[in-house]
Amino acid sequence: MRYQFDWSVLWSGQTGQWLLQGISTTLEISVLAWLLAGVLGTLSGALRTAGPRPFSALSAFYVEFFRNVPLLVWMFFWYFGIPLLLPRLAQDWLFAHGAEFWAGMFALGVYHGARFSEVIRSGIQSIPKTQLEAALSTGLTVTQAYRFVIIPIALRLLIPPITNESLNLLKNSSVALTIGVAELTFQTRQIETYTAKAFEALTAGTLIYLVLCLGLSAFMAVLEKRCAIPGLIARVTPAEH
Amino acid sequence: MQNAIDHIVCGAAICKFYTDETLFTVIEFQHVNKWYGSLHVLRDIQLKIERGEVVVVCGPSGSGKSTLIRCINRLEPIQSGEILVDGRQLSDPRLDLRALRTEIGFVFQQFNLYPHMTALHNITLAPMKVKGLARAEAEKFALALLERVGMQDKAGAYPANLSGGQQQRVAIARALAMQPKIMLFDEPTSALDPEMINEVLEVMTNLAKEGMTMAVVTHEMGFARQVAHRVIFMDEGQLIEQESPETFFKAPKSPRTKLFLSKILSH
Numbered sequence: 001m002r003y004q005f006d007w008s009v010l011w012s013g014q015t016g017q018w019l020l021q022g023i024s025t026t027l028e029i030s031v032l033a034w035l036l037a038g039v040l041g042t043l044s045g046a047l048r049t050a051g052p053r054p055f056s057a058l059s060a061f062y063v064e065f066f067r068n069v070p071l072l073v074w075m076f077f078w079y080f081g082i083p084l085l086l087p088r089l090a091q092d093w094l095f096a097h098g099a100e101f102w103a104g105m106f107a108l109g110v111y112h113g114a115r116f117s118e119v120i121r122s123g124i125q126s127i128p129k130t131q132l133e134a135a136l137s138t139g140l141t142v143t144q145a146y147r148f149v150i151i152p153i154a155l156r157l158l159i160p161p162i163t164n165e166s167l168n169l170l171k172n173s174s175v176a177l178t179i180g181v182a183e184l185t186f187q188t189r190q191i192e193t194y195t196a197k198a199f200e201a202l203t204a205g206t207l208i209y210l211v212l213c214l215g216l217s218a219f220m221a222v223l224e225k226r227c228a229i230p231g232l233i234a235r236v237t238p239a240e241h
Numbered sequence: 242m243q244n245a246i247d248h249i250v251c252g253a254a255i256c257k258f259y260t261d262e263t264l265f266t267v268i269e270f271q272h273v274n275k276w277y278g279s280l281h282v283l284r285d286i287q288l289k290i291e292r293g294e295v296v297v298v299c300g301p302s303g304s305g306k307s308t309l310i311r312c313i314n315r316l317e318p319i320q321s322g323e324i325l326v327d328g329r330q331l332s333d334p335r336l337d338l339r340a341l342r343t344e345i346g347f348v349f350q351q352f353n354l355y356p357h358m359t360a361l362h363n364i365t366l367a368p369m370k371v372k373g374l375a376r377a378e379a380e381k382f383a384l385a386l387l388e389r390v391g392m393q394d395k396a397g398a399y400p401a402n403l404s405g406g407q408q409q410r411v412a413i414a415r416a417l418a419m420q421p422k423i424m425l426f427d428e429p430t431s432a433l434d435p436e437m438i439n440e441v442l443e444v445m446t447n448l449a450k451e452g453m454t455m456a457v458v459t460h461e462m463g464f465a466r467q468v469a470h471r472v473i474f475m476d477e478g479q480l481i482e483q484e485s486p487e488t489f490f491k492a493p494k495s496p497r498t499k500l501f502l503s504k505i506l507s508h
């Protein structure tokens with residue numbers, strides 16, 4: 001018996017609906033995790049280069065911890081482990097209100113924050129120390145000098161490696177399937193189970209990830225052009241992992 | 242009776258404070274020593290710079306000139322001795338370092354402008370963030386400063402689109418934006434092509450004429466001759482000689498100064 005193609009499962013009725021929901025959940029979890037990773041990464045990357053001793057040590061610990069723990073294990077930890085520490089009522093409330101989404105989002109954001117941190121640190125360290133001194137000599141505090149001078153320069157230099165890490169984050173959001181987040185991969189698997197149209201469902205999944213990632217790359221390329229510092233072409237290689 | 246003596250002693254102390262040269266000495270090094278690891282970079286430096294004075298610091302590369310002036314706004318810490326700026330001890334734990342730094346403008350060899358900001362915004366950043374000036378006010382002042390350094394036409398230009406001489410003039414305007422009482426220059430023309438050196442020296446000469454207190458590390462001996470009140474020669478972390486320019490160039494005392502001058506003036 002030959003396999004019968006039926007591409008209509010991708011847009012018709014219930015299954016089409018699932019696919020759309022999957023895309024939307026993937027985008028939601030990725031965007032939120034990206035914001036969390038961005039804040040954590042920038043803060044800890046900056047603190048590692050200039051923070052008071054306990055903070056820079058804490059940031060170093062953060063990075064080393066996540067470099068050495070698989071994302072999957074960490075995600076299980078947030079979903080199955082962390083809620084146990086909460087009072088019974090809070091647990092019930094969480095599981096009734098999409099705990100898997102929030103656990104997945106936090107796990108993804110914290111994990112990639114550590115990777116962002118390394119990128120930011122290498123970027124900051126590529127900026128000559130005298131740039132910071134120039135800012136300090138005008139009376140700015142270290143925090144102000146970082147906020148208005150060092151980090152804005154670093155982020156612009158770092159758009160290519162940040163793009164790289166952002167793509168990783170987007171793709172890694174599929175790991176959230178393992179704790180039951182109904183994101184894109186989860187939904188393609190569900191369509192496959194429901195209709196037995198594995199080829200169509202997985203083709204759709206593959207192509208959608210491809211389009212999302214290419215879209216993100218294109219967006220970042222435009223951003224890089226728009227924010228380019230005139231005359232500055234220094235590039236920082238992404239942190240090794 | 243005891244009370245009366247207290248009054249007299251106290252009065253004398255106040256009197257001393259006001260009549261003493263502290264009023265005129267803006268920068269004072271008292272037996273300053275500094276090490277980088279085991280390298281003794283500043284050796285028992287004693288130096289006074291008066292208000293309105295222009296002091297040129299010269300000496301061979303690695304002799305500690307940069308370190309000397311970087312200590313004045315505490316970009317570098319010292320290990321022993323004391324530095325006083327306007328009577329304030331830099332070692333004082335209660336020192337308001339930010340306030341101190343706003344009173345001291347610093348100009349670097351490599352300009353160090355903020356590459357992502359226009360010339361104008363390079364100048365307005367500190368007045369807005371440190372003094373809390375409104376943007377309009379800060380920009381008005383910045384434009385006046387740009388005019389002072391002959392750069393009013395380039396307010397909207399980014400550093401990378403300016404020549405070295407132009408960047409350095411903007412950097413001087415940026416340092417002036419906090420209305421400092423003292424200006425420090427660390428080889429401000431060493432990174433410049435020869436044809437741009439004069440435009441920067443001219444700005445510095447004008448500043449000196451306006452009465453700014455300046456410490457300038459430079460090998461521009463023409464500037465030292467014409468503008469400096471005093472020339473200091475450093476070698477291996479020691480302050481070897483400090484003289485008026487006339488004496489310094491005509492009759493240097495130390496053989497080390499003579500050797501240095503013969504090298505630098507021969508070409």
Ligand SMILES: Nc1ncnc2c1ncn2[C@@H]1O[C@H](COP(=O)(O)OP(=O)(O)O)[C@@H](O)[C@H]1O
Nearest residue numbers: 277280282300301302303304305306307308309
């Ligand atoms: N951050 C530093 N760490 C270690 N050694 C330094 C540092 N900065 C300068 N030095 C050394 O201190 C000495 C004096 O340096 P510097 O003050 O820059 O000399 P100059 O400005 O006269 O050329 C040199 O031998 C230099 O190598």
Ligand SMILES: [Mg+2]
Nearest residue numbers: 306307308428
């Ligand atoms: Mg130097």
